[in-house]
Amino acid sequence: MSKTYPNGLEALREVSFEVRKGEIHAIVGENGAGKSTLMNILFGLIKPTSGEILFNNNHFSPKHPSEAIDLGIGMVHQHFKLVQSITVAENIVLGMENRFQSKLRRVDREAMNESVASLIDRLRMSISPDDRIDSLPISKRQQVEILKVLYREADFVILDEPTAVLAPNEVEDFLEFVRGIREMGKTVIFISHRLGEVFSLADRITILRRGNVIGTFDKRDVDRESVANMMIGTATDLSEDPPDCLGNESVLSVEGISDVSGTIRDLSFQLREGEILGFAGVGGNGQEELFEALAGSLRLASGDIRLVGSSISSLDTLERRRAGLALITDDRMGKGLAPDRSIVENCMAGHHKFGKFGKWLIKDTDARSFTESIVADYDVRCGKNIKTAVRALSGGNMQKLLVGREIAYEPVVLVAAQPTAGVDVAARKLIHDSFRRLVKTGSGVILISGDLEEIMGLANRIIVLYRGRAVTEMTHPHYDPTEISYYMTGIRGAQDDRYSHS
Ligand SMILES: Nc1ncnc2c1ncn2[C@@H]1O[C@H](COP(=O)(O)OP(=O)(O)OP(=O)(O)O)[C@@H](O)[C@H]1O
Numbered sequence: 001m002s003k004t005y006p007n008g009l010e011a012l013r014e015v016s017f018e019v020r021k022g023e024i025h026a027i028v029g030e031n032g033a034g035k036s037t038l039m040n041i042l043f044g045l046i047k048p049t050s051g052e053i054l055f056n057n058n059h060f061s062p063k064h065p066s067e068a069i070d071l072g073i074g075m076v077h078q079h080f081k082l083v084q085s086i087t088v089a090e091n092i093v094l095g096m097e098n099r100f101q102s103k104l105r106r107v108d109r110e111a112m113n114e115s116v117a118s119l120i121d122r123l124r125m126s127i128s129p130d131d132r133i134d135s136l137p138i139s140k141r142q143q144v145e146i147l148k149v150l151y152r153e154a155d156f157v158i159l160d161e162p163t164a165v166l167a168p169n170e171v172e173d174f175l176e177f178v179r180g181i182r183e184m185g186k187t188v189i190f191i192s193h194r195l196g197e198v199f200s201l202a203d204r205i206t207i208l209r210r211g212n213v214i215g216t217f218d219k220r221d222v223d224r225e226s227v228a229n230m231m232i233g234t235a236t237d238l239s240e241d242p243p244d245c246l247g248n249e250s251v252l253s254v255e256g257i258s259d260v261s262g263t264i265r266d267l268s269f270q271l272r273e274g275e276i277l278g279f280a281g282v283g284g285n286g287q288e289e290l291f292e293a294l295a296g297s298l299r300l301a302s303g304d305i306r307l308v309g310s311s312i313s314s315l316d317t318l319e320r321r322r323a324g325l326a327l328i329t330d331d332r333m334g335k336g337l338a339p340d341r342s343i344v345e346n347c348m349a350g351h352h353k354f355g356k357f358g359k360w361l362i363k364d365t366d367a368r369s370f371t372e373s374i375v376a377d378y379d380v381r382c383g384k385n386i387k388t389a390v391r392a393l394s395g396g397n398m399q400k401l402l403v404g405r406e407i408a409y410e411p412v413v414l415v416a417a418q419p420t421a422g423v424d425v426a427a428r429k430l431i432h433d434s435f436r437r438l439v440k441t442g443s444g445v446i447l448i449s450g451d452l453e454e455i456m457g458l459a460n461r462i463i464v465l466y467r468g469r470a471v472t473e474m475t476h477p478h479y480d481p482t483e484i485s486y487y488m489t490g491i492r493g494a495q496d497d498r499y500s501h502s
């Protein structure tokens with residue numbers, strides 16, 4: 001299979017691989033290796049430039065996903081979207097309601113819920129068909145997305161980075177769920193950057209590197225180090241230490257904040273110059289609200305936020321940015337970037353409001369060179385064409401672009417939410433290095449992350465969030481992951497309010 005995109009980018013070069021019935025087959029490769037491209041071809045979403053597919057020994061060249069679905073192929077996309085305000089059952093059945101329509105065209109909700117419930121039971125899941133999607137944590141939404149595929153009787157299930165959005169202790173539950181799908185006799189393609197997950201789940205592993213298949217291996221014949229080497233071609237050091245440039249002045253001070261909905265409760269902390277302060281926690285314990293409170297998009301019921309001594313509580317997001325705050329949202333497609341706009345437009349977004357490029361008119365050449373420097377510094381792979389729409393970039397390349405743009409603000413405080421979710425080892429290192437460089441200049445970083453390894457390697461101090469409260473605080477080098485996980489899961493500290501107001 002080969003694929004050259006219209007802009008000339010060769011995403012796949014004569015790759016060949018084979019999937020066996022009933023196996024979990026992992027596909028690994030760094031950002032932009034061509035994983036999503038290959039899967040999108042299998043699913044009939046994009047047309048290959050050349051090559052062929054045999055599905056159950058029959059020639060198969062889907063022109064549309066419906067042809068793939070008819071053969072029992074299902075796919076959960078990297079950037080999935082569920083309809084938010086309806087129930088689990090409604091979402092799963094979406095588009096197939098006529099199965100449950102009576103002669104009067106009314107949907108028989110009971111029958112619909114029952115048919116969904118039987119699938120949920122078979123997978124021993126703890127959700128109800130009546131739950132509303134927007135009341136579920138991301139991990140459950142992810143499972144609903146897969147149920148939707150299984151409900152359509154898929155026997156061949158493609159999961160494109162399903163765990164990128166999950167918190168560490170949601171992952172094992174999820175992997176067990178995927179094993180349950182294999183037990184049903186189905187075939188699973190599993191894409192992930194996390195080799196721990198891949199080795200725990202997969203029977204076989206195919207490694208892609210820059211559009212080439214390096215090989216397919218039985219899991220028993222390889223180890224994590226050798227797979228990492230084949231993915232990126234060089235050995236990488238997976239262990240990191242936090243930067244060492246802590247100053248004395250406070251750059252950000254959060255004093256007893258609670259939000260109107262009561263999700264964040266009486267949260268207080270200080271961020272010093274040169275400091276990376278990590279917020280650990282299982283997803284859904286106030287991380288999103290903390291981000292929004294700092295960004296200025298969440299109403300506070302009480303408390304105050306100060307940036308270098310001045311209150312910013314009453315400022316909107318744009319005014320906060322002007323005051324020196326930069327924001328890396330975890331919703332890069334929805335809020336962070338404008339996917340249909342070009343790379344250059346996305347790099348300019350925000351910056352032009354600060355008069356960086358002339359007061360009234362943006363000089364084209366300035367915008368170009370500014371964008372080109374971000375693209376070069378952050379290794380954004382876009383076939384050297386900055387007019388490319390951001391939507392065409394791979395997930396990891398989008399993230400590097402977002403990080404590059406925000407750091408280019410030269411902020412006093414950078415607030416980063418899940419900055420390396422779904423990015424590969426090399427991009428992760430690049431993003432971490434950019435945070436390290438930023439704090440060297442005296443800026444502070446708030447790092448909200450579900451990835452404990454990332455926080456322990458990067459943050460000078462860790463606060464654990466549990467149900468909207470800060471339940472414990474630890475300082476480097478006194479990190480104890482087991483202890484942290486006890487606080488994250490509420491085994492310890494849940495009733496202990498010591499850290500909530502100091
Ligand atoms: N529609 C498109 N037009 C042009 N180039 C594209 C398009 N879609 C993807 N690409 C490019 O093709 C290459 C492979 O992208 P792909 O999305 O398949 O990578 P990936 O392995 O899934 O990466 P990630 O881990 O970051 O999701 C990348 O360099 C990407 O920027």
Ligand SMILES: [Mg+2]
Nearest residue numbers: 035036078395
């Ligand atoms: Mg991808």
